[in-house]
Amino acid sequence: MNRIDKRKLERYEMVVYISLLLLAVVLGFVGNGINQEVIKAITINLASELLAVGILFFFINRMFLLGDSDDLPRKLLDVLTRDNSPLIMKFDLFKSELYARIQQMSKQIGEEVNTKLDLDSNELYSFHGLLGKRRGMTFQNFRVSRDADCENTNAVSFLWADTFYGNSVNAKVISKEVEPFLRIEFQSFEPSLGCNIAVRSQDQRAIELRGQELNYLCFYARIPQEALQSPDLLQDVGIAIRLVNGxxxxxxxxxxxxxxxxxxxxxxxxxxxxxIDLQDKKRWSHFTGDGNQYINQDEMSNADFSVVSAIVIKVGKFLGIRGELGYGKGMVDIKDIRFSPDLVKMS
Structure with missing residues (x-):
């Protein structure tokens, strides 16, 4: 190696040493300013390790430059970096401690978030933009208005379609009849996850069922005549239900x-x-694709419907089996969604 290359190498090495030193100092200062004890300990530990490694390799490199032979420093470096060397064992120990502390931190952070946010609260309906809760039987009658004295300004919270497969869904309130209703138009393609809409609670307030003995969720649905007269639209529409609680x-x-x-x-x-029967909790299963995933073990077989904030209606082709609905293009009307103490029959 000529003198110029050697000087360049020394400069590069000096930059590395200075960078390690500065990084160690910065981590030390940052660590001292952190209130979270676990993160603080990890940061300071990492800073000390960087500082120690920088100093160690600085002296090893000096031995390379000052020594008459390369054998001694190379042997020393081999000893320090072999699998059972104190340096490697120290790094392995630090790595395992770091992973263990990160796992503890995730659990601790989750507990702290739940403590502050209370993910077990029955008032998380505010995530849907609802203003509070109310008691009563009517969930949504689709009498929407933007008049100043009307709080029922919208009947739908969200629409969902599997856009990867090109699915689509639309909804609108039609009030030309005596009883207004919601018309849902949809199209789904195999093997997608279909389409659904979330009906918003009346007057922008979740409904509290606790103590009312309202055991059933009921509503009316139909395929409109214009859909039945079209050869391109489904004649056998099916519906499935998902409830969103408080x-x-x-x-x-x-x-x-x-x-x-x-x-x-x-x-x-x-x-x-x-x-839909709300009493038999074994008929309900927690949906993991949306909403609050914090749930205790007891709730897995005992869904809490003391407060209901949204009713998700899935639409597709009726297959007559349990599972996902079939695919196709269709139209369906929904009206008068309410809770009832008894099973409602056709009048």
Whole structure:
């Protein structure tokens, strides 16, 4: 190696040493300013390790430059960096401690977040933009208005479609009849996850069922005549249900997540009553694809419906089995969503 290359190498090495030193100093200052004890300990420990490594290799490198032979420093470096050397063992110990502390931190942070946010609260309906809760039987009657004295300004919280496969869904309130209703138009393609809409609670307030003995969720659905007259639209529409409670947890009406209990809508243009039993908690399964995922073990088999903030209606082709609905293009009307103490039958 000529003198010029050697000087360049020395300069590069000096930059590395100075960078290690500065990084160690910065980490030390940052660590002292951190209030979280676990993070503070990790940062300061890392700073001390960087400083020690920089000093160690600085002296090893000096030995390379000052020594008459390369054998001694090379042997020393081999000893220090072999698998069972004190240096490597120290790094392995530090790495395992770091991983263990990170795992402790994640659990601790989760507990702290839950303590401050209270993910077990029945008032997380505010995540949907709801203003509070109310008691009563009507969940949504679709009498929406933007008049100053009307709080029922919108009947839908969100629409969801599997856009990867090109699915689409639209919803609008039609009030030309005596009872207004929600019209849902959808199109889904195999093998997508279909389409759904989340009906918003009346007057922008979640409904509190606690103590009211309202055991059933009921509403009316139909395939409109214009859909029945079109050869391109489904004549056998099916519906599946998911409830969102006050904790913002999503619950599928089915024995397992994704195994929905399907409801067939009559293909004659008349209204079909859809009634869901809230009492049998074994028919409900926690949906992990949306909403609050903090849930204790007892709730897994005992869904909390003391407060309901949204009703998600899945639409597709009725297959007559438990599971995902089929695919196709269709239209369905929904009206008068309410809770009832008894099973509602067609009038």
């Amino acid at each position: 904790k913002c947890q999503h619950w599928d009406y089915g024995d397992k997540s994704g195994e929905y209990r399907q409801f067939s809508i009559k293909g004659d243009g008349t209204w079909t009553v859809v009634c």
